[in-house]
């Protein structure tokens with residue numbers, strides 16, 4: 280008996296279902312993502328990174344930071360991301376709209392970096408940490424990246440960017456350690472990693488208020504955003 284057509288039909292249906300499930304439906308769900316307008320100030324989120332930070336993303340990729348660090352805060356209940364203070368809300372596809380490619384990562388030898396710019400926003404801290412992680416975090420097991428810096432003779436005044444290194448790490452007298460362009464870009468990138476705004480699909484839980492709780496999600500989102508943007512409550516009422 281010739282079962283060819285039946286087998287063909289079976290394979291065809293299986294392929295068609297997988298194509299729909301794995302290509303068409305994700306494309307329909309997230310393919311058309313757009314910038315959101317975040318209330319109450321009407322600012323657009325996310326925005327493309329400024330040039331230096333964008334170059335820093337390349338340095339991040341080139342140095343394999345993504346092997347040890349993720350950039351995604353998991354939803355509440357899927358781990359202890361919130362308890363560890365890695366973000367105010369979970370990450371959603373919209374956060375990665377301008378990432379090419381998105382450095383989601385899959386292994387967490389170090390902390391999640393999705394919001395590292397909210398924890399450490401001083402380039403000097405990042406310089407010292409990258410130059411030698413033990414200079415800022417005593418028991419750090421993160422590798423050093425001294426090749427992103429250069430040691431040079433101090434000419435005239437000490438550079439304002441020179442690293443403030445003490446003890447064994449201090450350069451010889453008359454020398455200073457300054458960040459190369461890669462380190463500057465990388466620090467700008469790390470500081471740009473922040474997602475402090477409440478989105479409709481991933482609201483930041485509003486802090487309990489003395490008076491009545493906001494009755495809808497949208498109001499909660501905008502009142503949280505006005506707090507983050509430093510706007511008075513007046514705007515949301």
Ligand code: HEC
Nearest residue numbers: 342343344347388389390395398412416419420421422424
């Ligand atoms: C072998 C794994 C490993 C690699 C590769 C690595 N890190 Fe880390 N990183 C760690 C560990 C472990 C920590 C936690 C200890 C510390 O803070 O130094 C950490 C901490 C950090 C922190 C501080 C995070 C916080 O919340 O305090 C930053 C920022 C960071 N790493 C950036 C980088 C960058 C940028 C690169 C690439 C140039 C990189 N890391 C490469 C393991 C790694």
